[in-house]
Amino acid sequence: MNKQKVFNKIVKDIKNIKIQGARNIAKAALKAYFLVPGKSSKKKLLFSRPTEPMMKNVLDMAEKGISKKEILKHFLEAQEKINKYVFKLIKNNDIIFTHCHSTNVLGSLIYAKKKGKKFQVYNTETRPLFQGRKTARELRKAGIEVTMFVDAAVAFAIEKENKKDKIYSNKVFLGADALLKKGVVNKIGSKTIAKIAHDSKIPVYIIADSWKYYPKKINLEMRDFFEVWKKAKKLKINIKNPAFEFIPKKYITKIISELGILDYDSFLRLKRKN
Numbered sequence: 001m002n003k004q005k006v007f008n009k010i011v012k013d014i015k016n017i018k019i020q021g022a023r024n025i026a027k028a029a030l031k032a033y034f035l036v037p038g039k040s041s042k043k044k045l046l047f048s049r050p051t052e053p054m055m056k057n058v059l060d061m062a063e064k065g066i067s068k069k070e071i072l073k074h075f076l077e078a079q080e081k082i083n084k085y086v087f088k089l090i091k092n093n094d095i096i097f098t099h100c101h102s103t104n105v106l107g108s109l110i111y112a113k114k115k116g117k118k119f120q121v122y123n124t125e126t127r128p129l130f131q132g133r134k135t136a137r138e139l140r141k142a143g144i145e146v147t148m149f150v151d152a153a154v155a156f157a158i159e160k161e162n163k164k165d166k167i168y169s170n171k172v173f174l175g176a177d178a179l180l181k182k183g184v185v186n187k188i189g190s191k192t193i194a195k196i197a198h199d200s201k202i203p204v205y206i207i208a209d210s211w212k213y214y215p216k217k218i219n220l221e222m223r224d225f226f227e228v229w230k231k232a233k234k235l236k237i238n239i240k241n242p243a244f245e246f247i248p249k250k251y252i253t254k255i256i257s258e259l260g261i262l263d264y265d266s267f268l269r270l271k272r273k274n
């Protein structure tokens with residue numbers, strides 16, 4: 001395949017969520033950009049998923065002449081630091097609740113398991129595209145006990161009330177697509193999860209590479225109806241399929257990035273200083 005064809009395939013795979021999650025998207029976009037550099041390539045890539053500031057941040061760096069190797073090195077080093085911070089947070093017998101598929105979350109859970117922590121994970125299916133299945137598979141492959149819930153069972157899995165058998169989660173780990181001034185953006189469903197956890201006094205940790213920070217407003221992607229129900233159009237039924245939502249910082253206990261385990265405002269202060 002020539003370079004342009006590979007570039008087009010990467011754009012298509014990002015758009016169709018074959019390549020998903022902020023870090024995988026940023027890495028793939030970087031690969032595509034170095035195959036076919038230039039303003040129009042950057043525009044096409046950014047258009048493929050409009051709620052991915054880390055993709056924008058790395059493409060800006062590439063445009064300024066920072067090498068691919070240097071950028072990729074950051075991802076690796078950031079994850080190693082995140083793993084060590086998350087390790088400190090996980091206690092034996094924890095039940096950690098997560099949503100969608102986040103490489104920052106998964107990487108740190110797998111690291112903790114390898115280093116001997118004993119915990120289990122509750123996760124959601126993450127409709128309509130079932131990224132939760134990918135999460136469950138990867139966790140199982142690493143030997144972690146996983147229990148999956150339909151998205152509508154979030155309160156059941158998290159709330160403490162009436163749970164004599166103690167099956168509720170005691171920590172929530174969410175990834176992020178964008179780290180904004182007033183909170184974070186992550187997969188649709190994340191706000192409900194964070195609110196329920198907050199109301200039940202269960203800590204909500206955002207686990208994310210700090211390069212997802214973005215000081216401006218971003219658009220929240222609205223995806224096609226057919227991902228939810230192909231027949232809807234024929235039946236004249238409207239479908240709304242928002243991909244992401246905003247989680248206000250009042251629901252966030254701490255953010256864990258390569259900069260440390262910080263409350264959200266301290267993270268912002270540090271990020272601005274950088």
Ligand code: RUB
Pocket residue numbers: 017019020021022023024099100101102103104105131174175176177186187243
């Ligand atoms: C993925 C998603 C992930 C973040 C973080 O959504 O919401 O939690 O992107 O991922 P989608 P990572 O499947 O629609 O891309 O930690 O891998 O950067």
